Amino acid sequence: MSPDASAAEGTVAPAGGEHLDDVHALGARALDEAAAAADLAALEEVRNRYLGRGDGLISARLRGIGQLPDPEQRRQVGQTLKALRDRVEEAIEERRRGLERAAQAESMQAEAMDLTRPAPPLRRGHLHPVTRCARELRRIFGHLGYTAVSGPEIEYDRYNFELVNMPPGHPSRDVQETFWIDDARLLRTHTSPVQIRSMVELGAPLRVIIPGRTFRRDYDATHFPMFHQVEGLCVDEGIALSDLKGTLEYFARSMFGPDRAIRLRPHHFAYTEPSLEVDVSCMVCGGKGCGTCRQSGWIEILGSGMVHPNVLRNGGVDPERYSGFAFGMGIERIAQLAYGIEDGRLLFENDVRFIRQ
Ligand SMILES: [Zn+2]
Known part of the structure; x- marks a missing residue:
């Protein structure tokens, strides 16, 4: 057993x-x-x-x-x-x-790590075209003595509208599809409130550019609920329309090439008088006419004008003594034109393949 x-x-x-x-x-x-x-x-x-x-x-x-x-x-x-x-x-x-x-x-x-193994190559980052363009704008206007300033993105009705000459009921308020936070506060629809804030804080004379985010209830192929603007404001004694023209010519040539010309067309903005729209000669065809400029040879790039005396006054600046000009443009639009980006939506989709180009 x-x-x-x-x-x-x-x-x-x-x-x-x-x-x-x-x-x-x-x-x-x-x-x-x-x-x-x-x-x-x-x-x-x-x-x-x-x-x-x-x-x-x-x-x-x-x-x-x-x-x-x-x-x-x-x-x-x-x-x-x-x-x-x-x-x-x-x-x-x-x-x-x-x-x-x-x-x-x-x-x-x-x-286990093999410390002697060569590391994979680091990918270099790239600046987003909007960032690059904003830096370029700061650089160009910096040469002309402009300082970059910023202001709050949540703004009071008073600064966003009233003080830039758009009191309640003003027709220009309608075109600005506003994101309201409450009765008195909103997401700023433009960078113009910072013009008032700059005049109040810095006084005249002054030269500032104001790059920043702005917000409107607008969304289609060419409009976005959030976009970037840059505004410029120059206030001094004896500032005239010819100073505005010279400044914008310098900007257009620095940004789009030395052969660019600009032309001014009368327009209307609440905060400037007179107001002008500014075109630059087409950077694609040089003015002969092409698809980009819709055969006109000109491309609209910005709005501008002589600062309305009410706006100067609202910023605490004496319009009897000082005058000034202001201009504003969309940074996305400038970036599209400067870097030849056809579809503006590419700027917002954060597709790394696009940014890397
Ligand atoms: Zn053209």
Whole structure:
């Protein structure tokens, strides 16, 4: 009969002379299985099989000792079983440490970094065309002595409309689709409120350009709810329309090339008098006529005019002593023309492939 038969079935050891052999065989098997456990789960199974509190093969035998008839046999078998239990426990513990070390080594290997490997090349960032254009505008007007200033994007009705000569009920308010926050506050529809703020803060004479975000409820192929404007304001004694023309000519040539010409057309804005729209000779065809300029040879780029005396007064500047001019343009439009971007929506989609070009 195989000495393992009873053990394998998990039964209590029968009384008889072969008890010690039986115990040794059981122990040898437990130690082999512990050493061979492939992972922590298998090892836990070995522990349960032999040392499990209820029906572990060794535990059960220990409990069955009392049924042995001979006291000397009880003592011998008992001592052997206890020593065996301790050895199996030790073996399981040792195997557990071995498995854990192996797992750790494996994960270290998996996460290992080869510090001598060359790094992948870093992608260089690119400025968004709107950012680039705003910087260029600052640079160009900086040469003419203009300082860039900024103001709040959440603005009061008073600054956005009233103080720039658009009191409640003024017809120009209708064209500006306004995002209202409450009765008194809104998202600024243009950068013009900063003209008032600059005059109040800095006083005359002054030369500022005001690049910034503006907001209107408008969305189609050529209009966006958020867009960038830059406005310029020059206030001094004896400022005349010819100063405005010279300044804008310098700007057009710096931005679009030395051969550009500008032309002024009368227009109406609430905050300037007289008001002018400004065209630049087409940078694509040079004025001969093409699709970009709709065969006219001219492209509208900005609005401008002599600052209305009311606006000067609202900024705390004496219109009897000072005069000034102002101009404003959309940065997206200037960027489109300067960099030859046909679809303005590209400027807002943040497609990295486009920005990288
Ligand atoms: Zn053209």
